[in-house]
Amino acid sequence: xxxxxxxxxxxxxxxxxxxxxxxxxxxxxxxxxxxxxxxxxxxxxxxxxxxxxxxxxxxxxxxxxxxxxxxxxxxxxxxxxxxxxxxxxxxxxxxxxxxxxxxxxxxxxxxxxxxxxxxxxxxxxxxxxxxxxxxxxxxxxxxxxxxxxxxxxxxxxxxxxxxxxxxxxxxxxxxxxxxxxxxxxxxxxxxxxxxxxxxxxxxxxxxxxxxxxxxxxxxxxxxxxxxxxxxxxxxxxxxxxxxxxxxxxxxxxxx
Amino acid sequence: xxxxxxxxxxxxxxxxxxxxxxxxxxxxxxxxxxxxxxxxxxxxxxxxxxxxxxxxxxxxxxxxxxxxxxxxxxxxxxxxxxxxxxxxxxxxxxxxxxxxxxxxxxxxxxxxxxxxxxxxxxxxxxxxxxxxxxxxxxxxxxxxxxxxxxxxxxxxxxxxxxxxxxxxxxxxxxxxxxxxxxxxxxxxxxxxxxxxxxxxxxxxxxxxxxxxxxxxxxxxxxxxxxxxxxxxxxxxxxxxxxxxxxxxxxxxxxxxxxxxxxxxxxxxxxxxxxxxxxxxxxxxxxxxx
Numbered sequence: 001x002x003x004x005x006x007x008x009x010x011x012x013x014x015x016x017x018x019x020x021x022x023x024x025x026x027x028x029x030x031x032x033x034x035x036x037x038x039x040x041x042x043x044x045x046x047x048x049x050x051x052x053x054x055x056x057x058x059x060x061x062x063x064x065x066x067x068x069x070x071x072x073x074x075x076x077x078x079x080x081x082x083x084x085x086x087x088x089x090x091x092x093x094x095x096x097x098x099x100x101x102x103x104x105x106x107x108x109x110x111x112x113x114x115x116x117x118x119x120x121x122x123x124x125x126x127x128x129x130x131x132x133x134x135x136x137x138x139x140x141x142x143x144x145x146x147x148x149x150x151x152x153x154x155x156x157x158x159x160x161x162x163x164x165x166x167x168x169x170x171x172x173x174x175x176x177x178x179x180x181x182x183x184x185x186x187x188x189x190x191x192x193x194x195x196x197x198x199x200x201x202x203x204x205x206x207x208x209x210x211x212x213x214x215x216x217x218x219x220x221x222x223x224x225x226x227x228x229x230x231x232x233x234x235x236x237x238x239x240x241x242x243x244x245x246x247x248x249x250x251x252x253x254x255x
Numbered sequence: 256x257x258x259x260x261x262x263x264x265x266x267x268x269x270x271x272x273x274x275x276x277x278x279x280x281x282x283x284x285x286x287x288x289x290x291x292x293x294x295x296x297x298x299x300x301x302x303x304x305x306x307x308x309x310x311x312x313x314x315x316x317x318x319x320x321x322x323x324x325x326x327x328x329x330x331x332x333x334x335x336x337x338x339x340x341x342x343x344x345x346x347x348x349x350x351x352x353x354x355x356x357x358x359x360x361x362x363x364x365x366x367x368x369x370x371x372x373x374x375x376x377x378x379x380x381x382x383x384x385x386x387x388x389x390x391x392x393x394x395x396x397x398x399x400x401x402x403x404x405x406x407x408x409x410x411x412x413x414x415x416x417x418x419x420x421x422x423x424x425x426x427x428x429x430x431x432x433x434x435x436x437x438x439x440x441x442x443x444x445x446x447x448x449x450x451x452x453x454x455x456x457x458x459x460x461x462x463x464x465x466x467x468x469x470x471x472x473x474x475x476x477x478x479x480x481x482x483x484x485x486x487x488x489x490x491x492x493x494x495x496x497x498x499x500x501x502x503x504x505x506x507x508x509x510x511x512x513x514x515x516x517x518x519x520x521x522x523x524x525x526x527x528x529x530x531x532x533x534x535x536x537x538x539x540x541x542x543x544x
Contacts, residue, residue, distance in 0.1 A: 043361070044329055044365045046360075049322070050322050176314040208315070211315045213316075214318055
């Protein structure tokens with residue numbers, strides 16, 4: 001099973017690196033990280049904070065866009081181009097196909113994030129700045145990309161690329177706003193509404209678990225177990241999403 | 256095979272038309288802005304929401320949004336051609352940037368500087384710094400800055416001492432704050448408390464320069480405190496005896512004071528029984544500073 005998933009993953013990676021969108025996003029990310037250095041000249045006070053903020057935000061934004069724009073086409077494009085039939089005609093399970101596709105984008109994102117991070121660290125090094133916590137922050141961003149990719153793959157199995165991208169981006173937005181359910185709950189009088197807030201809070205993906213940009217930029221200590229908890233959350237939530245994607249693809253009528 | 260690309264001349268014409276349209280659009284934009292400038296419009300910052308709401312829209316990018324508004328504010332408040340630029344100053348720094356990124360120290364310090372020096376509103380600066388102190392209890396620089404605003408702008412030395420004391424409670428506070436704290440009591444007229452603080456600085460300092468500076472303060476303050484003590488003892492003596500003492504030792508022999516203070520060089524203070532004035536035999540070090 002694993003060699004088959006690996007072959008699909010490797011081919012998906014090869015396909016992804018031929019995608020011009022990937023390079024366009026990478027160029028924009030590198031340009032934005034570099035732009036931080038120019039922007040930092042306009043500040044009064046710490047330039048370091050501006051460079052770190054811009055660097056981490058660029059990696060975050062362009063990593064998410066890569067996950068979404070490449071992830072949404074992974075399954076649906078194969079169906080649209082009918083290349084999926086060639087693959088499924090071979091002795092592979094449908095879930096292996098989905099997992100292989102996810103694995104391929106995981107490798108693509110790893111390469112993409114590494115390139116952006118290396119450029120970011122090079123710019124910091126030129127300023128004489130090195131903070132090992134930034135590596136932790138970038139690693140957590142990568143974990144976030146994996147969760148977004150899993151969601152993109154799920155929606156890719158469900159619907160068209162445009163709808164998939166809208167739904168994935170909507171979940172990205174919601175995932176960063178889950179903290180506001182607490183505020184909403186405080187305003188709701190009805191017990192049923194409050195329970196619904198709680199249910200939504202735990203059911204929707206909490207991307208706040210992967211965001212330590214603020215504390216890292218301000219040099220604050222990262223709480224113990226933050227990385228472990230994020231990894232565990234990704235493992236469980238990501239597995240649930242991918243299991244759902246496999247189930248949907250398994251039952252999909254391919255004509 | 257026949258090529259289906261359009262003729263070269265047609266493409267050039269389209270490109271020229273595109274450039275011409277772009278230039279015309281730029282001209283129209285210029286006209287729109289000129290007309291807008293002549294109309295009394297709303298203030299550009301009127302609809303900038305509070306940082307609490309902007310945080311929701313920031314989707315986890317609160318830090319970078321705070322950076323962007325801070326960078327913009329530096330350019331905006333540095334533009335002296337905008338007549339009413341201080342109208343929303345407090346909102347920008349206290350309600351927007353401080354709410355978006357409460358740990359960002361530079362905007363507190365720069366904002367306080369603009370409020371004090373440019374807008375000439377030290378109380379506004381203190382409100383911003385107070386917010387910063389609450390959000391960043393480990394940053395002594397904010398309490399120090401607030402103390403300096405009280406000292407330098409408001410000349411409210413007692414309030415300045417309170418801020419400097421708050422800064423001193425934070426580990427890692429710069430030793431200079433201690434000097435300012437001690438000096439505030441002097442400026443506020445509490446020379447005895449100032450002497451106590453400077454003496455402690457003198458006794459604990461390891462740097463020879465700091466010790467010398469502290470000694471100069473201790474020296475002068477001790478003379479001033481001793482002269483004040485002797486002056487009040489002489490008043491008590493005069494009220495009780497109905498005359499001035501013939502010499503200072505009479506203050507001890509008649510039980511007005513238990514002992515006579517000695518000057519920093521371990522000498523007696525000079526006393527004039529005719530005028531009743533007590534004077535120091537040497538010269539004050541910091542007189543004129």
